[in-house]
Amino acid sequence: MAKQEIEIRTEDGVAKASLFLPVKPPAGAQPGVILYMDAFGLRPALDDMGARLAGAGYVVLIPDLFYRFGDYGPLDAKTAFSDPETRDTIMRMMKETTSDKNRRDSGSFIEAITRAGATGKIGVVGYCMGGGRALTAAAAYPDRIAAAASFHGGNLASDTPDSPHRLVSSIKGRVYIGSAGVDRSFPPEQSARLAEALRAAEVDHIVENYVGMAHGWAVSDHGVYDEQGAERHWTRLTTLFAECLS
Template identity: 25%
Template sequence: MAGQWIDIAAKDGGTFKGYLALPASGSGPGILLLQEIFGVNKSMREVADHYAEEGYVVLAPDLFWRMEPGIELGYTEADFGKAMGYYQRFDANQSIKDAADALKVLRARPECKGKVGALGFCLGGKLAYLVAARTDVDCAVSYYGVGIEADLGEAGDVKCPVVFHFAELDRFAPPEARAQVEAAFKGRPEIEFYLYPGCDHAFAAPERASFNKPATLMAHTRSIAAFRKALGPHYDLSALWDRHTELEFATRSAEQTMTTMVAEPYVNHIPTMTGGVGYRDLLRFYKNHFIPKTPQDTKLVPISRTIGSDRIVDEMLFCFTHDIEIDWMLPGVPPTGKYVEIPLVAIVRFRGDKLYNEHIYWDQASVLVQIGLLDPKKLPVAGVETAKKLVDESLPSNTLMARWSESAGK
């Protein structure tokens, strides 16, 4: 998804550039993306493209333009030195005026429908806070903002929800600074604080050594939850997932199944590490190793469904007769003709109105017991009993635990 550079008129004269990224739908709520000290570089543009894929109209203004237009730095030691030089000359107060001009342009765009939020990283993390205090944005998200504690006199001017993401090991936002920020917003439930243990500054930047993927994923979900709640757009994730599974198990069309997913999705069946990463591999997997290699009598029995801001967790019974070699679940195992019932959990993540990835979990030992390849008398494993107990909690517990009887009466 490629964005474009547009011109932004400054209130005091002159123009500067901003990178505009649009969602596939062509319109949506707005996000004002506020840069790091490295300029609106490739990394920032990728963030803009990512949030456009989530359904937002994103504008990232060049806030260094008064010093030098079009600054784009990488993350080498030399680039970091240059970035710090720009940071030391940076006029934060003037930049908020420029950000307000960009915000006005964003709101006026025909593609921007409804409310607008602010999102910033590092320097931009502080600017997101100041934009929340000085403009009419409807929501703000700050990633490891530097120096926020110096401007907490404006905390009372913040009237919208704000999410602060901080890293435990961040020397640029140390514990005492974080404590001051939290204290300034005490008693305000619409202001959220999240600390990421073991993480350092810029943990959400894939190009940097401090990148931490688990923390980045968690922070993104929290950010999306805040934006969805304050701005929208709101998607029927349950219906989208139901349509996807219908195309897999009823229509049985690999090509149609792929239309429900983003351009480069992935699927991972955790117990067997089967699936695919990227459109071509996943289509190949669905077309040759999943859809035609799933038994015709396969039945999904829903048990529970939890719907979040950007994902669904589905708990179900997966039932089938092993009358075909199931490449994705039992690769290399000839059909046994055995009937199998197992609990299965699908964690499905979305970007906007498309599926982005699936993590599928089941108990492979239970499958192997039920088709006769694993002896439950020799190992602490169970067969169909795991499925039966999922729907009937009155069935006995601890049957695999020989010492259970020893604690009777204790």
């Protein structure tokens, strides 16, 4: 699946993005998928994921959420946090890429994927920090986003005012949460809080715990990548999109 490198104009600047188009588009309105990156930026591992989703028939957009910081990286998912300076840089970029900025950016991302041909329903999926960004987007654009998934997403139900669990009452689509078996960024109390918020908002949802998987298990260049767990994640994700975006 050929990748196109594009630029998306947002309210705050220009974001680079990777775009993948399906070889055999389905009949009717073309569905799209926006993939929200983890903390290590755009790179081949995410391109592989985008190509796989495009192979399933979706227009796929993977935007650079850290575009406001100019050139950074490349970041190695296996080693980036072992260097204190690099770790501090990543944590700063994550902290300053707020939910409000993500909400505004997602409007531009939806416009870009629509121009690329995704005129039908949209699904969003995020990994690590991208998990919360996917939920925020689904809450901000409920009339367009029909499915949202988070895998090893962190701080989905924290005590902060902009925590994703506080926004779920606006979501109209289906939600899937895949959590790592033991994850300090999404402990059991947050999982329970998110599940209760989704239930109270009457959002169709599943919160599933991947026992034995570590934070980052679904992305191939992470040191904790688990092939069997990753394939299980693909089964859940493609089923969600097939049921909600057709």
